[in-house]
Amino acid sequence: MRLPIRYSIRNLFRRKTRTALTVAAVAMVTAVAVVMFGFARGVLQTAKDSGSADNIVVMDRKAASMAFSKITLRDLNLIKSLPQIARDAADRPLISPEALHQSRLDVGEHKGRPATVRGVLPELFEVNRKVHMVAGERPSSGRKVAVGSLAHATLGVPEQALATGAVLKFQNQDWTIVGHFSAGGTALDSEILADLSDVMAVYQRDSYSAVLIKLASVSDVTPLVRALNDRNDVQVKAVEERQYYRGLAEGFERVILLAVGMAIVAAIGGLVSGMNTMYASVLSRVREIGTLKVLGFKSGDIVLSFVVESLAIAALGGALGCAAGWLANGVSAKISTSAFTITVDQQALLAGACVAALIGLIGALPPALKGARMAITEALHAN
Amino acid sequence: MSATTIISVRNLRKTYDTGESKVTPLDGVNLDIAEGEFVSLMGPSGSGKTTLMNIIAGVDKPTAGLVHVGGVNLAELSDAKLARWRNRNIGYVFQQFNLMPVLTAQENVELPLMLLPLSSRQRKHQAKMALTAVGLDDRLRHYPRQLSGGQQQRVAIARAIVTDPKIIAADEPTGNLDRNSEEEVLGILRILNSRFGKTILLVTHDPHAASFAGRRIHLDKGVLSETAPTVLKEPVEEAA
Numbered sequence: 001m002r003l004p005i006r007y008s009i010r011n012l013f014r015r016k017t018r019t020a021l022t023v024a025a026v027a028m029v030t031a032v033a034v035v036m037f038g039f040a041r042g043v044l045q046t047a048k049d050s051g052s053a054d055n056i057v058v059m060d061r062k063a064a065s066m067a068f069s070k071i072t073l074r075d076l077n078l079i080k081s082l083p084q085i086a087r088d089a090a091d092r093p094l095i096s097p098e099a100l101h102q103s104r105l106d107v108g109e110h111k112g113r114p115a116t117v118r119g120v121l122p123e124l125f126e127v128n129r130k131v132h133m134v135a136g137e138r139p140s141s142g143r144k145v146a147v148g149s150l151a152h153a154t155l156g157v158p159e160q161a162l163a164t165g166a167v168l169k170f171q172n173q174d175w176t177i178v179g180h181f182s183a184g185g186t187a188l189d190s191e192i193l194a195d196l197s198d199v200m201a202v203y204q205r206d207s208y209s210a211v212l213i214k215l216a217s218v219s220d221v222t223p224l225v226r227a228l229n230d231r232n233d234v235q236v237k238a239v240e241e242r243q244y245y246r247g248l249a250e251g252f253e254r255v256i257l258l259a260v261g262m263a264i265v266a267a268i269g270g271l272v273s274g275m276n277t278m279y280a281s282v283l284s285r286v287r288e289i290g291t292l293k294v295l296g297f298k299s300g301d302i303v304l305s306f307v308v309e310s311l312a313i314a315a316l317g318g319a320l321g322c323a324a325g326w327l328a329n330g331v332s333a334k335i336s337t338s339a340f341t342i343t344v345d346q347q348a349l350l351a352g353a354c355v356a357a358l359i360g361l362i363g364a365l366p367p368a369l370k371g372a373r374m375a376i377t378e379a380l381h382a383n
Numbered sequence: 384m385s386a387t388t389i390i391s392v393r394n395l396r397k398t399y400d401t402g403e404s405k406v407t408p409l410d411g412v413n414l415d416i417a418e419g420e421f422v423s424l425m426g427p428s429g430s431g432k433t434t435l436m437n438i439i440a441g442v443d444k445p446t447a448g449l450v451h452v453g454g455v456n457l458a459e460l461s462d463a464k465l466a467r468w469r470n471r472n473i474g475y476v477f478q479q480f481n482l483m484p485v486l487t488a489q490e491n492v493e494l495p496l497m498l499l500p501l502s503s504r505q506r507k508h509q510a511k512m513a514l515t516a517v518g519l520d521d522r523l524r525h526y527p528r529q530l531s532g533g534q535q536q537r538v539a540i541a542r543a544i545v546t547d548p549k550i551i552a553a554d555e556p557t558g559n560l561d562r563n564s565e566e567e568v569l570g571i572l573r574i575l576n577s578r579f580g581k582t583i584l585l586v587t588h589d590p591h592a593a594s595f596a597g598r599r600i601h602l603d604k605g606v607l608s609e610t611a612p613t614v615l616k617e618p619v620e621e622a623a
Contacts, residue, residue, distance in 0.1 A: 002497050010485035291481040294442055295495045295542075296470025298463055377443050380477070 001308065002301045003292070008309040011281065022277040023317040026356055029270030030321020034344055034352035035328045036263040040256045041348055042333065042340040047249030050186035051241035054086070054218045055127065056225060058211040061237045065248065066100045067116075070207040075234050079211055084220040088126055094214035096120060096127040099199045105155065105192075106169040107162065113155040116191045116338075117145075117170065119199025127214045130186055131193075136164050136179030141195045143202075146179035150189040153332030153339035168192070171202040187245055190339040212241065255335050267355050270317075274363025278310050282371035289371045290379025299372035306368035307361060314360025322352045389549065389582050390416035390439055395448035397434050408434050410605040412448070416598075418549070421576040421583040423596035430602045432586045433554055439584060440473045440552040441465050453549060470498045474543030474581075478555035480535040482527040488514060488538045489523040495546045513541035517571055533564025540571055550582045551575060557592050569595045 012019045058079055063069035076097055079085075085093040099119035104112045122138060125131055139146045145168065152159045168175045175194065183189045199205070215221055221240055228238040239247075282289070289302055329344035371379075395412040398405050408431030416422055424432040437443035438450055441457050450457045453472055460468055469475075482491045492510035501509070514520055517537040527535050536556060543551055553572060557565035573595050575581040585596055593599050599610045 003494075004486075004490070004497065006490070007483060007486060014485065287479075287481060288483060291477070291483075292494075293466065294440075294469065294475045296466050296498045298466050377437060380442075380481075 001304055003297060003305040005308060008305050009312055011285070011309055012312060015277075015280070015284075018277055018280060019313060022273055022313050023320065025270050025273035026314055026317025026359055027320035027324065029266045029359065030318045030352045030356045031324040032266040032321075033263045033355040034322055034325025034348050035342060036259040037351040038325065038328060038342040038344040038348040039259055039333055039340070041343040041345065043249060043252050043256060043335070045343055046185060046187055046189075046338075046340050047245050047252075049130075049184060050188075050245035050248075051243075052128065052130075052214070053240075053242065054215045054221060055241035056213045056215065056221060056228075056238050057241050057244045058213060058228065058236050058238050059209075061235045066098070066210040067102055069100075069209050071097070071209065071211055071236065072207050075236050076208060076211060078234055079213065079236075082213075082224065084215050084217070084224050086214045086216040092123075094123065094127050096124040096212040097196065097208040098124070098210055098212060099196055099203065099205055100209040101199065101203055103170045107155055107157045108166070110155065110157045110161065113157065115151065115154050117194055117199060118188070118191050119194050119196040121196050124193070124212070127212050128183070128188070130184035131181055131188055132184075134180050134182050136177075138179060138181075139193045139195050140178070141198055143173055143175045143194070143198050144178040145175045145192050145194045146181045147177055148189040148191050148193070149180065149182045150332050150339035150341065151192055153334050154190040156334065173202055185341065187248065187338060252335055252338075263355070267359065270355075270359045271363050274310060274313065274359045275366060277313065278306060278364045279367040279370075281309065282306060282367040286371060286374065286379050286382035289374065290376050290382070293376045293379070299369075302372040303365070303368040306371070307364045310364030310368075311357065311360040314356045314363075317359075318353050318356025321356060322349050325349070325352055387417045387419075388415050389418040389453055390414065390584075391449075391451040392435075392439065393449040395435070395438065395450065396446050397431065397438065397443070398446045407446075408605060409438075409445075412602075412605065412607060414600070414607060416582065416584070418582055419576070419580045420598055421573070421585070421596045422598045422600060423585045423587055423593035424600050424602060425587060425590070425593050426602035427588070431605060432602045435602065436552050436554060436584050436586050440475060440550070441469045442475070467498070470495055471546060472548050472550060474540075474546070474548040474551045476536070476539050476543050476551065476553040476556045478558040480527070480532075480539045480559075482535055482538055482542075484527050487524050487526055488519060488530065488541075491527070491538055492541045492545050495542060499546065509545055510541070513545040514538065516544070517541045531564070532560050533567055536560060536564065536568050537571065540568065540575075544575060544579075544581070548581075550584065552584045552586075554586045555588070556585070557587070557589065565592065 059066060059069035060071060080093050080095055085095060087093055101117045103115060103117050105115050107113060147162045152162050162177055164177055166177045181193065225238040225240060228236060292302055326344050328342045331342045332339050333342055392412055392414040395409050397409040398407045424436060426432045434443060438445050439452060455468065489510045492513050493506045496506040496509055511523060514523060517540050519534060519537055522530060522534060557568055560568060569592055572583055576583045587593050601608045601610065
C-alpha cells in the first residue's frame with residue numbers, strides 16, 4: 001500500500017458522528033447475522049445430533065410424523081418378536097413404545113402453553129442413550145413427569161417455573177414435576193416425559209404413537225427397515241431414527257430461510273449505510289484525490305486507501321457486532337413446540353465477520369472508483 | 384528543440400466541451416522554455432494559463448499538438464506512466480496549498496516519496512531536509528491547521544521539491560497569502576531557481592509576483608506574447 005494507512009485511519013476521525021453511526025450500523029447488522037447464523041446452526045445441530053445409528057422408528061404407514069401415528073398392540077407384539085432387536089442384561093428386548101401428544105399446558109399462572117408430551121416406559125433410557133436424568137427422578141405412574149432442559153423455552157416460562165415439585169396442568173389433570181432430563185442437545189430436550197400408561201389413560205388411547213427399537217447391530221438397520229416396509233400383514237413403516245429427525249428438521253428450513261432473509265435485509269441496510277458514508281467521504285475529499293494524483297499516486301492507490309478506510313469501519317463494527325452476537329450464545333429459541341439453543345460458535349462469528357467485511361468492501365468500491373476515476377483537473381476544481 | 388530546452392510546446396490546442404458549447408482557450412500555442420528558466424505566465428481569467436501549465440506538468444492532456452518535457456513526448460505516456468513521470472519530474476504548488484489535513488507537515492512532505500523505493504528512515508530524512516530548506520524544521524509535527532497560510536504554502540513547496548524534480552509548476556502560489564508570506568514564498572521560488580537550477584513555471588495574475596521571474600509570458604485569447612526581461616528580485620534571505 002503506497003498511501004500510508006494512517007492517512008486512511010485518521011480520515012475516519014474527520015467526521016466522527018458519521019463514522020460512529022456507520023460503525024453502529026455495521027455492528028447491528030453483524031450481530032443480526034451472527035445470531036441468525038447461530039440460530040440456524042442450533043436447529044441443524046439438533047437435527048444432526050438427534051437419533052442413534054442403530055435405532056429404528058416404527059410408525060403407522062400412513063402417518064407423516066409420530067404425532068399422527070397409531071401402532072396397535074398387535075403391531076407391537078410383532079415388532080417385539082423381531083430377532084434383530086438388541087436385548088438388555090435381563091434378556092428383555094430394547095424397545096420403547098411411545099405415545100406422543102401436542103398439548104396445551106398450564107404452568108402456574110402461564111396458561112395454554114403448547115408443548116410435546118411423550119408417554120414412555122423406563123426402557124426409553126436404554127434405547128435412547130442420550131436421554132439421562134440430570135436431577136430428580138424418572139417419570140413414573142401417578143402423573144409424575146420429567147421435563148427436558150429446553151422445555152421452559154418451548155413453554156415460554158421461566159426455568160424456575162419448572163422446578164421439581166411444580167405442577168403442570170393438562171387434560172384436566174395435575175402432573176407433578178419429579179425430575180429434569182437432558183437429551184444431549186437433541187429434539188427431546190424440548191419435551192415433557194410422562195409415564196406411558198398415564199398418557200394413554202388420560203388421552204384415552206388404545207394404541208401407541210410409535211415404537212423406538214435398538215438393534216443389536218448397525219448392519220441390521222437397512223435390511224430390517226426394508227423388510228418391515230415390504231411387509232403387507234402389518235400397516236407399519238420403519239425409518240432410521242436419524243433420518244426421521246433429519247426429515248423433521250427439513251420442516252424448519254423455511255424458518256431458517258426466513259432468518260437468513262432477515263440477515264440479508266439487515267446486511268443491505270448496513271451496506272447502504274456504509275456506502276453512504278464512503279460517498280460522503282469521497283465527495284468531501286475530491287480535491288485531495290486530485291492532489292494525490294498530481295503527486296503521482298494512481299487510481300488504484302486511491303481506491304485502496306478508501307477501501308482500507310471502509311474496512312477499518314467494518315472491522316470495528318464487525319468486532320462490536322460479534323461481541324453482541326456472542327451474548328446470544330446458549331440462549332433458547334422456540335419454533336412451534338420445539339426449542340433450540342442458539343449456537344454462536346467460531347463459524348457463526350466467522351459468518352458475522354464476513355458480512356462486516358463485505359459491507360466494508362462493497363460499500364467502499366463504488367464511491368472510491370467514482371472518485372479515483374475523476375479527471376485530475378476536475379477534481380482540483382472541486383470545492 | 385535546442386540542447387537546453389526542457390519544455391517544448393508545438394501547435395498546442397485545448398478544447399473543452401461544456402455541454403452547450405465548445406471552449407478553446409489554447410489554439411496553436413508554441414513555446415520553448417530552457418532548463419533553469421524562471422518563467423511567469425500571466426493573463427486574464429480564462430485565458431488558458433493554468434491549462435497550459437497543467438498540460439506541461441502532465442496534469443491535463445491537449446486536444447492536439449505536441450508537448451515535450453525533458454525530452455519526453457507526454458502524449459506517448461499512459462496514465463500510469465504519466466503519474467510516475469509527474470512524481471519524478473514535476474513539483475506542483477497549488478494556490479490553496481492542498482495539504483492533507485490529517486497528516487503532519489513532515490508526513491505531507493513524505494507523500495511523494497512513498498512512490499519511490501526508499502526506506503521509512505530515508506523518507507523521513509529527505510522530508511526533514513526539504514522542510515529545513517523552506518525554514519520549517521521546527522514545524523515537522525504540526526498539522527496544517529496549526530500553521531499560518533504562508534507556512535502551509537512553504538510545506539507545499541517542500542512537498543514539491545522533496546523528489547528533486549527538474550520543474551516546479553506553481554499555480555497562483557501567492558493568491559491566498561498576505562504580502563509578507565507572498566514575499567517569502569516568491570523568495571523561496573527564486574532561490575530554487577537561482578541556487579538549485581530548478582526550472583520554474585509560475586502562473587499568476589499579479590504583476591508583482593511575475594516580476595520575480597526572469598521571463599514573463601502573457602497569454603490572452605490563446606496568443607502568447609513576451610515582455611522584456613527585467614532585473615530579477617533579490618532572494619529573501621530569511622526564507623533561505
